[in-house]
Amino acid sequence: MDLGFLPMGELMDLEKRTRMIVAVALAVLMALITGCGLLSPFQTDAKPKMSKWDRMAREKNESMDLKKLKLEPYAEKVGGELTSPEYEKFASNTRVRVAGSAEDYRDFRAKVAWIEVEKIDGPDSSDEDRFSYYAPLKQGKFDQTIRLFAGKGEYRVTVRLPSTKEKDRFYDLAQFEVTNVNPNWKRDISRTRIGREMDVKISRPVSGLTEAKGAFQLKGSLGKQPNHKVMIRLEKDGEQWEHLISTKNGRFSAQIPLFYGKGIHKLTVLVPDTDRENYFNEAASLWVKNRSEEKRNPIEYFKHYEKRGVKLEQPLSGGGSGNMKYRIKGRIDPDAPFAEETENLIVQTKKDGEEATYFIPVENYRFDDTFWLRFGPGEYEVTVNVPEITDERRDYFRFFGVARFTVRNTAEKDLRNLLPSRGIQSDSDQIEKLARKLTRGKEGEREKALAIYQYVAKNVRYDVQKFKNDTFEYDDSALKTLREKEGVCQDYSFLTIALLRSIGIETRFVEGYADGNRHAWVEVKVGGQWLTMDPTWGAGYIDENDRFIRKYSTKYFDPDPAEFQKTHRRTGVMY
Numbered sequence: 001m002d003l004g005f006l007p008m009g010e011l012m013d014l015e016k017r018t019r020m021i022v023a024v025a026l027a028v029l030m031a032l033i034t035g036c037g038l039l040s041p042f043q044t045d046a047k048p049k050m051s052k053w054d055r056m057a058r059e060k061n062e063s064m065d066l067k068k069l070k071l072e073p074y075a076e077k078v079g080g081e082l083t084s085p086e087y088e089k090f091a092s093n094t095r096v097r098v099a100g101s102a103e104d105y106r107d108f109r110a111k112v113a114w115i116e117v118e119k120i121d122g123p124d125s126s127d128e129d130r131f132s133y134y135a136p137l138k139q140g141k142f143d144q145t146i147r148l149f150a151g152k153g154e155y156r157v158t159v160r161l162p163s164t165k166e167k168d169r170f171y172d173l174a175q176f177e178v179t180n181v182n183p184n185w186k187r188d189i190s191r192t193r194i195g196r197e198m199d200v201k202i203s204r205p206v207s208g209l210t211e212a213k214g215a216f217q218l219k220g221s222l223g224k225q226p227n228h229k230v231m232i233r234l235e236k237d238g239e240q241w242e243h244l245i246s247t248k249n250g251r252f253s254a255q256i257p258l259f260y261g262k263g264i265h266k267l268t269v270l271v272p273d274t275d276r277e278n279y280f281n282e283a284a285s286l287w288v289k290n291r292s293e294e295k296r297n298p299i300e301y302f303k304h305y306e307k308r309g310v311k312l313e314q315p316l317s318g319g320g321s322g323n324m325k326y327r328i329k330g331r332i333d334p335d336a337p338f339a340e341e342t343e344n345l346i347v348q349t350k351k352d353g354e355e356a357t358y359f360i361p362v363e364n365y366r367f368d369d370t371f372w373l374r375f376g377p378g379e380y381e382v383t384v385n386v387p388e389i390t391d392e393r394r395d396y397f398r399f400f401g402v403a404r405f406t407v408r409n410t411a412e413k414d415l416r417n418l419l420p421s422r423g424i425q426s427d428s429d430q431i432e433k434l435a436r437k438l439t440r441g442k443e444g445e446r447e448k449a450l451a452i453y454q455y456v457a458k459n460v461r462y463d464v465q466k467f468k469n470d471t472f473e474y475d476d477s478a479l480k481t482l483r484e485k486e487g488v489c490q491d492y493s494f495l496t497i498a499l500l501r502s503i504g505i506e507t508r509f510v511e512g513y514a515d516g517n518r519h520a521w522v523e524v525k526v527g528g529q530w531l532t533m534d535p536t537w538g539a540g541y542i543d544e545n546d547r548f549i550r551k552y553s554t555k556y557f558d559p560d561p562a563e564f565q566k567t568h569r570r571t572g573v574m575y
Contacts, residue, residue, distance in 0.1 A: 110170070113161055329367065463491075
């Protein structure tokens with residue numbers, strides 16, 4: 001193996017490096033033996049590097065005439081002292097340690113020291129220029145690091161100890177002024193005395209001043225009375241929104257929308273008063289800077305929202321927009337009453353006096369679906385409902401409102417008679433495939449409508465028992481009728497309308513009466529004119545023994561209006 005040779009210059013460099021390594025190794029060994037630390041070769045001082053704000057505070061303090069802090073008369077009465085800070089006026093970088101004690105603490109009527117921080121050259125708003133800390137008193141001692149919350153400027157700090165005679169009364173122990181040299185705003189989460197007593201903790205956000213865009217996640221816990229609801233209050237520029245949040249195992253969580261546009265929103269968490277029913281006390285507060293300029297409307301919640309355990313995740317506020325349809329997403333608390341039996345939510349939309357209803361399926365206690373904005377452009381009022389859970393048989397459905405909000409449709413078209421609707425799955429591949437098969441080779445809308453009328457009337461059997469027993473179900477629909485080939489007037493109409501709409505023919509569900517009974521039939525737009533058809537009556541009749549007799553007839557496809565009105569009375573259209 002050829003070892004080669006180093007030139008003399010490089011050999012000398014190698015020797016120097018070797019000596020340096022040996023020297024460092026010996027120094028390390030000596031440090032381990034003697035317990036001494038090592039200085040970095042790039043440091044001139046063993047202390048951590050000081051930030052520019054710390055340097056500025058130190059330099060300002062060096063230029064000031066620092067005077068010893070004087071205590072207030074109450075200090076002598078309770079044997080109080082302040083060990084930190086030492087001066088009545090000084091400078092700091094954002095934080096200040098406040099520590100002290102009282103010898104005669106056993107008679108105190110509260111277990112905290114009250115430290116109030118006031119920005120004396122800052123904004124005029126009472127929400128922004130004061131901040132309170134309630135430092136626990138342990139064996140008469142307290143130790144609290146406070147934050148100079150509103151950036152650069154002058155602050156007054158007042159330290160107070162509890163009264164020995166009166167509850168909820170405090171007396172000044174000391175007062176000092178401090179100049180914050182750091183311009184950055186940093187806040188702690190504020191907790192009131194009640195919030196501390198109830199052990200209210202906010203785990204998210206982690207700071208008392210945070211930023212978000214449009215919404216933020218709030219998480220926290222309630223140590224005492226863990227099963228009680230908490231109230232949240234959102235405020236900005238005189239506007240205010242309040243909402244109740246349920247706790248589970250003492251924890252609460254909610255996505256909070258920032259309704260009022262760009263700027264600072266104040267959020268306050270309130271807890272139930274232990275002595276007064278339906279009364280809440282402020283427990284904690286924080287501030288959120290919204291980067292979004294968009295303003296939204298609060299959602300209106302009803303009592304069944306909490307009672308039935310509904311939690312909307314989308315939308316979080318009203319005033320949103322959609323292009324012909326809008327998404328709704330959320331969950332139902334599995335422990336809430338009737339949670340397992342709640343298989344659908346009912347969404348109702350209203351615009352210019354017109355209403356439409358949609359069923360939103362719930363699976364594994366979650367829902368995520370869309371509903372249509374079928375009445376053209378403009379603002380819609382949307383109500384979300386839960387069904388009444390009952391064993392009673394009825395020919396109608398009863399439900400309870402849980403939330404209401406507004407949404408704007410940006411689409412220009414009015415597709416009320418073409419879009420899918422409750423029970424009418426005209427967007428189903430199975431429905432469309434059948435419709436195209438039935439109308440293959442047919443010329444014009446009239447022939448296509450007749451072909452579909454004929455199929456439904458000939459293939460669906462009238463369910464006499466369903467009619468007599470009022471056994472209507474939430475899943476009654478076109479697809480169910482197609483599968484079971486049986487139903488009553490609404491089911492004949494559901495299937496007929498779904499087939500026609502699936503191939504782009506405008507059709508509507510007509511409500512009314514026939515021979516004194518509630519009835520439903522169909523109107524279809526053919527050649528720009530509305531044509532009436534009743535596939536139920538075209539399928540046959542019920543004899544004197546309450547048996548359905550099949551007897552297909554075209555008599556009820558585009559019947560003479562005068563003759564039709566002798567047996568049928570139209571009351572309106574259902575969307």
